Each structure stands twice: as structure tokens, then as C-alpha cells.
Amino acid sequence: MLSRTSSSTLVALSSASCISIYFWYKLLNPKQSLLPAAPAIIKSQSSGDLTSETPTDSTPPNAIWFGGGSWASTYHTGVLMGLRNTFGAETVNNTWKAGGASAGAAVALGMLLGKTEFGEWPDESVQENVLRLTKRTITVPCEALSNTRFARKQSFSRSSSHWLKGQGGWGL
Amino acid sequence: MSTYTNEFLREWLPDGGDEYLYLNGRLFIGVTRFPYGDEVISQWSSNRDLRNTCNASMCIPFYTNAEVLNVNGRWVADGCLTQDTNDIPGEWLAYLSSPLRTHIRAPFVHTRAWQAATLSR
Numbered sequence: 001m002l003s004r005t006s007s008s009t010l011v012a013l014s015s016a017s018c019i020s021i022y023f024w025y026k027l028l029n030p031k032q033s034l035l036p037a038a039p040a041i042i043k044s045q046s047s048g049d050l051t052s053e054t055p056t057d058s059t060p061p062n063a064i065w066f067g068g069g070s071w072a073s074t075y076h077t078g079v080l081m082g083l084r085n086t087f088g089a090e091t092v093n094n095t096w097k098a099g100g101a102s103a104g105a106a107v108a109l110g111m112l113l114g115k116t117e118f119g120e121w122p123d124e125s126v127q128e129n130v131l132r133l134t135k136r137t138i139t140v141p142c143e144a145l146s147n148t149r150f151a152r153k154q155s156f157s158r159s160s161s162h163w164l165k166g167q168g169g170w171g172l
Numbered sequence: 173m174s175t176y177t178n179e180f181l182r183e184w185l186p187d188g189g190d191e192y193l194y195l196n197g198r199l200f201i202g203v204t205r206f207p208y209g210d211e212v213i214s215q216w217s218s219n220r221d222l223r224n225t226c227n228a229s230m231c232i233p234f235y236t237n238a239e240v241l242n243v244n245g246r247w248v249a250d251g252c253l254t255q256d257t258n259d260i261p262g263e264w265l266a267y268l269s270s271p272l273r274t275h276i277r278a279p280f281v282h283t284r285a286w287q288a289a290t291l292s293r
Contacts, residue, residue: 033206045181062267064265065200065265067252068202068250068251068252088284097199097200098198099198099201099202099203099214100198100200100202100228100251101203101250101251101252102230102250102251102252103230105202105225105229105230105251106180106226108199108200109184109195109199110184112194112195112198112199115184153197
């Protein structure tokens, strides 16, 4: 009973901390959304303007950085498909430079190796494997949330739209 | 998680292969050096070395069951923990997922590894 009470207290304190951090963030950054519907699309400029969502020049890029975040990787696959359709798969795979952190590193690696798993919406068997992985990753920190419905909601119902939105990135 | 990531990494980068030679200088992987500080790695000596770096870049401490946390003799972790978007060169397209990292400069000491990694291109 004692441990259960302590756990509940810990969860409550953690939640309160997260909520307070969220409101402090909103207070300090009133124009920014903490949880956007899709990852931010940024064309970094040498002038330091990192918030522009549209490119200010028409020079074709030859290098790309994929940020981290497991959910974002589905968005990155859409971006990669858009890049290959626009500039050609051979050009993107063989002449571009790519980088990434966390899950983005895997996408960058797959891009340079010319893997077609990225850029094609997976079939049902792949979806089942990803779903199994999703359930497992959710199960580790909080078992109470490890049900199929929640996992599906957090994966395909969301990532499919991310994948489609990704194809519309940087002037593609 | 590393069990799953290892599955495709071993398939893409088999032991004894020479894929790392093609990727040296073209692939840039961000990692976090303990206790703080970001670093970008773009040179490897083998496919196994490259796999280790990829695993390290996806390793969240106390969450993933990573086999390897040690790269080039130093402890590393998930690259997102200290990723600084301001260090990404202007000519790079950057697709980022974290609004916090986008608009708030991370309160860590940065090694300015991007300049070192990209100036040698």
C-alpha cells in the first residue's frame, strides 16, 4: 500500500512538474505551439532565421538533416519520397549528403544506401511488425497503456498523415 | 529497442562489408557525449563501428537496452538530447521534429562539431 501511495505521489508530482513546465514555456513563448500536428519544416538560413517555413531561395539543396524522434521518422520517409520524386532517386542517393540524430540517423543511413523501405508505404506485414514494436516500446515505461488500440492510435492513424504531409515539404 | 534496430542495421551493414567507405564523409550522425555536449561523427573504420554509432545515436539512457554505449572510447547517448539546430549549416535542409529544440537553444555546452565536420567537406 505504501509503495502504491508513493508511486501515485510520484506520478502526481511528475504530472504537476510537466504541466508547470508547459505553462512556463507557453508564457515565455506565446507564439509557439508545443505540440504541432506535424514536425516543423525548417529551411535554416545563414542569417539565423530558423523559423521560416518556406524557402527564401530556389537553389536546390544537396544535403539534408533528419531530426530525431521515433514518430518523426514516418514523416521523414515522406520527405525522402518527395525528394526522390523531385530530384531523382539516383541524384538523391548518390550525390547528396545526409545526417541525422537518433531515429533520423537511421533514415539518413537508409537514404544514402538507397534503401527503398524508406519512401514506400509499408505493406500490412510491415505494419504488423511496426505495431508490435510500438506496443513493446509503450509497454516498457507504462504497462497500463499497452493495448492494441492505443498503440494503433499512436502509430498508424497518426504516422500515415505524417508520411503524406512529409511529401509536401520544402517546395516539393 | 536496440534489438530491433540491430536487425536492420546488421542487414544493411554486414560484418566485413565495405559500405562504411562509401558513407565516410557523406553520412553525419549526431550523438550526445556524456555528460553533455553534442558531436557529429562522419568517419568510421568498419561497418561494425558505424553500427555502433547508429545504435548509440538512438540510445536513450535507462530506456533502451543498447548493447553499445561506448564509441571511440567515450560514453555517448541519444543525439537528440543535445542537438542544437543553430549548428546546422545554412545550406542544409533541416527537418526537425522537436519544437523545443527548434526554438530554444539547448542549455548545454556545444562542441561546434558541425563546423569541424562540414568545413572538411
